[in-house]
Amino acid sequence: MSAPLAERMRPRTLDEVSGQRALLAPSGPLRRALASGRLSSMLFWGPPGVGKTTLARVLAADSGRELRSLSAVQCGVKDLRKAVDELPESPAGIVFIDEVHRFNKAQQDALLPWVESGRIILLGATTENPSFSVNRALLSRLQVMVLKALQADDLVALIARALSAPQGLAGDVKAEPEVIERIAQLADGDARRALGLLEQAATLAQDGQLTLALIEAALKSQPRAFDKGGDEFYDQISALHKSVRGSDPDAALYWLARMLDGGCDPQYIARRLIRMASEDIGNADPRLLGLCLDAAQAYERLGSPEGDLALAQAAVYLACAPKSNAIEMGWMAAQQAVRDGGSQPVPPHLRNAPTRFMKAQGNGQGYRYAHDEPDAVAWGEHYLPDALLGQRYYQPTERGLERSIGDKLQRIRAEQDKTLGQVRQQRGRR
Template identity: 50%
Template sequence: MSNHRPLAETLRPKNLDDFFGQSHLLNTQHPFRQAIDSQRLHSMILWGPSGTGKTTLARIIASQVKGHFEQLSAVLDGVKELRAVVENAKKFQKIGKQTLLFVDEIHRFNKVQQDGFLPHIESGLLMLIGATTENPSFEINKALLSRLSVYTLNALNTQELEQILQRAFKHESLTLPNEVLRMQIISASSGDARRLINIVEQISLSGLTLLNTESLNQLLQDKISIFDKGGDVFYQQLSAFHKSVRGSSPDGALYWMARMLVSGCDTKTITRRLLAIASEDIGNADPRALEITLNAWDVFARVGAKEGNRAIAQAVVYCAVAPKSNAVYKAFNQAMAEAKETPGLPVPKHLCNAPTQLMDELGYGKKYRYAHDESDAFVRGQTYFPSELGEQAYYQPSNRGLEIKIGEKLKQLRGL
């Protein structure tokens, strides 16, 4: 049994032979593996969820490079610590050794701090390996990102986790449990090797004489959620929720809603997205989707989360099974694009008001026909666009839901 050193640190692989997972990067045909084996390394970003081996890979790479290894944490360190690293790197450069700098959670450095790496990467003073759980496209300065290779690490699969589980139980001199309990532990780890090892360490430290489903559940009841409201996992789950509603899968939508709620997501975040969906993906095919979602939000505000979440779930199901149309969304985008391209076109005089005598004399508001004076409240032949642009038809209703009727009416009106 480990005494003071965490089990995850004790079991950390020292070489690639003991490393589990990331076979897509570590097969001998991949440039990443070839670079490690040949010791022709370059600055890079390792992007992936927690517990996938980013820090371990960086240390293995450092052991391959016969140079100087430095490590910073963007949570704990800043510009002062980076300057110290640079000064040390200059000393090692004089004796022919390159410095490999590993920066954990590099996305937590702001854009100005990230700029501090650029001159030292370009000069060859530092070889940078950054680890991040966030999408580098959004979180890493573009100038810095252009100088780095990005390698994506995947959450570990069941087979890889079971290998790590066996190794951890053996190290702690514990009897490997039956398959049901092993799968329960693996499921609780959510693809995170560190979390898996920490669970085994908890089992070892707890001194459980009888490991069964009930005692394991009790041990795992306070396990840390993988939901991060500011992180990439959050956006992936929210995206899955959106796409489930858009794809008319009430079951998928409810699952992702539940996943986010269980992980601590604020219901308002989910409801805001649902309102956007009601407009973007349902639109006038079923205008009640907006109304029902707003009503559900009102119920949530009045009765609280326990009962209110049911109202939100009701709105989620309604939106998922509603007829879909993005016709308004597309029409608005088209109108916005046209407006940006034609900012100087004047408003036609017949659509202008004439609040002054001069404007009246210049013809402002002349020839405008008031729709309510017409027999069917529709002015035949009246135009509503700048003459240089001509009349446009951005909105093309779908053949679903209420838009079937809307389309029939528009066909008639535009024909006239």
């Protein structure tokens, strides 16, 4: 059975590797490492299909060292020991571990003695941020090589080479430049995806001529990948949230579309939109919390694609609404006061007094029922613990409805401040 096109086209030398110019330039770190003969342990960090495994194989071949390849998904410490035992000590062999972030801490720690002593050269590959996925002890012994998604011109050259190369399609399939460019665009920086699309479309081309229609048909069999728990996921939800906060509905729609297109759970997005309604708009437009809840419910009833529009409606409204983080800041300040101030006692006039004994203790004495007061406000009354009188946690902005809320609070707080000195004097006599 013939190997997939991506495997047949895998580069054999550094000169054949597409992209990664910063690493592979004559003065780049990989070229210099090979030229000096001092190859060190490295970690290749980058998105899928950019050449991490290829670079490990090429470095092993060019340096004349034996290579053992392992996948962290399928192996454990026993497999590591076996691979190390099979490698020569001079020159030190190379152990390549794909998806190294999948190893737990104990498995990563098992590599330390071999890397530290130079018994092996470790080449790891990860799609995850190594600051979070690789433990500090191992990371400090590795040189991190950051690989970038391939540029469109790199992919165009790769596809053209695959169409003509003997190990590729060898001229049996033809494609116009616009078709090649479309494949490069759809590949989204991933060489493996580009060659997979090309190979799938080639199987559909009865006359050997690739068309845009065939490319779109092949695309349906290769849904766009989405890393539901990795850096790309968090980067995109961060971009969506910050677009909303920055009042850019166009960017909010784009990132929403990107996430849904990639396979993100729409209900996760709905929950994040609800959070944004309180965190970034709050009382500047309190209707938005209800609108986001309605959008989430609409999606639950309709599903995709019909329900996607309700999420888009909520995202656009959030982006266009007046902004206020006063609720979040006030909440954080109140939480900090609780952590710093301990268990402050409830003022006597606010305490519950359901029994005669509790009333005799002074509970509820002097409490003023707000609904019996003018404007339903007990002017000059205080509700915080005595030690916190005068503290202000919620500070309304001058935007949206919070302007009116702020005006009312200013009047209430001013009256409270008039009597604050009296309350403090009474407390001092106790």
